Amino acid sequence: MQSAKIINDPVFGFIRVPRGLLLDIVRHPAFYRLSRIKQLGGANIVYPGAQHTRFQHSLGAFHLMGKAILSLQQKGHFIFDSEAEAVQAAILLHDIGHGPFSHVLEHTLISGVSHEDISLMVMEQMNEEFRGQLSLAIKIFKDEYPKRFLHQLISSQLDMDRLDYLKRDAFFTGVNEANIGSSRIIDMLDVADDQLVVDKKGIYSIENYLVSRRLMYWQVYLHKTSVAAEHVMINALLRAKQLARQGLELFASPALHFFLYNDIDRQAFLHQPECLQHYLTLDDNDIWSAMKVWCNHPDPILSLLSRDFINRNIFKVEMSDQPVSEDSKQEKLKELAQRHHISQDDARYLISCIEVGKDMYSLDDDQIEIRFNDGTTHNITEASDMLSTSLAAKKVRKHYFCYQR
Numbered sequence: 510m511q512s513a514k515i516i517n518d519p520v521f522g523f524i525r526v527p528r529g530l531l532l533d534i535v536r537h538p539a540f541y542r543l544s545r546i547k548q549l550g551g552a553n554i555v556y557p558g559a560q561h562t563r564f565q566h567s568l569g570a571f572h573l574m575g576k577a578i579l580s581l582q583q584k585g586h587f588i589f590d591s592e593a594e595a596v597q598a599a600i601l602l603h604d605i606g607h608g609p610f611s612h613v614l615e616h617t618l619i620s621g622v623s624h625e626d627i628s629l630m631v632m633e634q635m636n637e638e639f640r641g642q643l644s645l646a647i648k649i650f651k652d653e654y655p656k657r658f659l660h661q662l663i664s665s666q667l668d669m670d671r672l673d674y675l676k677r678d679a680f681f682t683g684v685n686e687a688n689i690g691s692s693r694i695i696d697m698l699d700v701a702d703d704q705l706v707v708d709k710k711g712i713y714s715i716e717n718y719l720v721s722r723r724l725m726y727w728q729v730y731l732h733k734t735s736v737a738a739e740h741v742m743i744n745a746l747l748r749a750k751q752l753a754r755q756g757l758e759l760f761a762s763p764a765l766h767f768f769l770y771n772d773i774d775r776q777a778f779l780h781q782p783e784c785l786q787h788y789l790t791l792d793d794n795d796i797w798s799a800m801k802v803w804c805n806h807p808d809p810i811l812s813l814l815s816r817d818f819i820n821r822n823i824f825k826v827e828m829s830d831q832p833v834s835e836d837s838k839q840e841k842l843k844e845l846a847q848r849h850h851i852s853q854d855d856a857r858y859l860i861s862c863i864e865v866g867k868d869m870y871s872l873d874d875d876q877i878e879i880r881f882n883d884g885t886t887h888n889i890t891e892a893s894d895m896l897s898t899s900l901a902a903k904k905v906r907k908h909y910f911c912y913q914r
Contacts, residue, residue: 513527514532529594530643539605539789540567542789545794546610548561548563549735551738554738556683558682559729563604565677566604570603570669571601573695574596575597584699592649595645599632606628606630606631608624613739616743619768619774620774627785630785652664655703666871667698667718673691686724690717693711694711708880709892711879712879715893719869723867731907734823737823737825738818741814747858748810749803764787765799768791809851824914825911825913825914832908837910838910845913860910861911862908863909864907864908864909869903870896876888879893
């Protein structure tokens with residue numbers, strides 16, 4: 510019997526998953542569910558090639574984690590086999606709490622609980638199934654393990670999660686300008702005072718990584734059409750939730766039906782096991798199938814939004830550096846209400862006012878430290894002659910006014 514499972518990945522080539530705990534995770538139904546959830550939600554509306562999944566991303570991050578551990582070991586940093594396995598298990602499971610279309614459910618059918626919270630709940634449930642084999646992985650994931658650099662490999666401004674999704678998303682969207690040198694960055698990683706650092710020879714790769722991340726956010730993740738498409742879906746789900754509260758019967762899979770007809774918050778997730786059970790059967794297909802049927806629902810708002818999403822009649826978007834005025838919103842609500850013969854209260858489902866923002870580099874999170882030949886370390890904003898503190902940490906904000914065409 511082979512000692513590992515070989516998976517062919519279009520970005521990194523062959524990915525080797527050792528038999529034992531790691532392969533058991535990959536074969537687990539909760540993990541395989543990620544193969545039915547697209548990595549970029551509705552971005553394929555703009556970039557048709559963006560069909561890759563959370564499953565592929567998690568495997569890619571796992572592959573990079575293996576390379577990072579090996580690179581650090583070769584530099585003389587002692588990492589136990591149990592620690593290496595645990596940190597690889599943690600990166601495999603870091604996105605296991607994602608719902609359909611990534612963050613959509615967090616804003617509609619569930620309140621007060623993030624996908625990170627749900628990921629931890631799933632890990633703890635799986636740990637019981639695996640008889641405690643994930644205990645160390647959970648400690649590292651929660652940043653409760655003494656070797657803090659292991660957590661930084663999972664969650665920081667230079668973690669394996671970001672190194673994979675930037676390279677993978679650039680590959681599948683065709684945004685070649687954002688292709689990063691993940692192998693080069695990993696080779697330049699080191700540890701000093703229990704913190705991840707980057708050798709000064711890798712400074713240009715880090716600069717490229719930060720610029721690429723900024724480009725991907727504004728050109729892909731926060732693309733106005735992708736955001737508008739997401740809000741057509743969000744508003745449709747909010748309308749469905751409202752109709753469910755009124756007692757109207759809606760077509761939905763059992764899992765989606767549960768979240769439509771029950772108000773689920775953090776406390777419910779913590780104290781009602783059926784919440785997590787239903788959540789782990791949800792994927793993109795539940796939303797697609799429901800909205801295809803809702804296209805013919807007698808409610809004019811739900812059917813209109815569902816048809817718009819299914820047929821790619823996306824909200825029109827007006828971009829501005831300033832929030833949309835209340836007068837503009839009221840004028841648009843009045844216009845939509847008259848056009849569709851509905852009340853202005855119902856017309857609010859046909860508009861969305863969104864503020865989006867992203868900075869290239871956060872001064873509040875773990876810093877990216879560059880180590881020089883004399884052993885001193887400096888923040889990337891100090892070490893780089895291209896990135897000043899004011900430039901790297903500048904928070905760019907844009908306002909999208911989206912409305913039904």
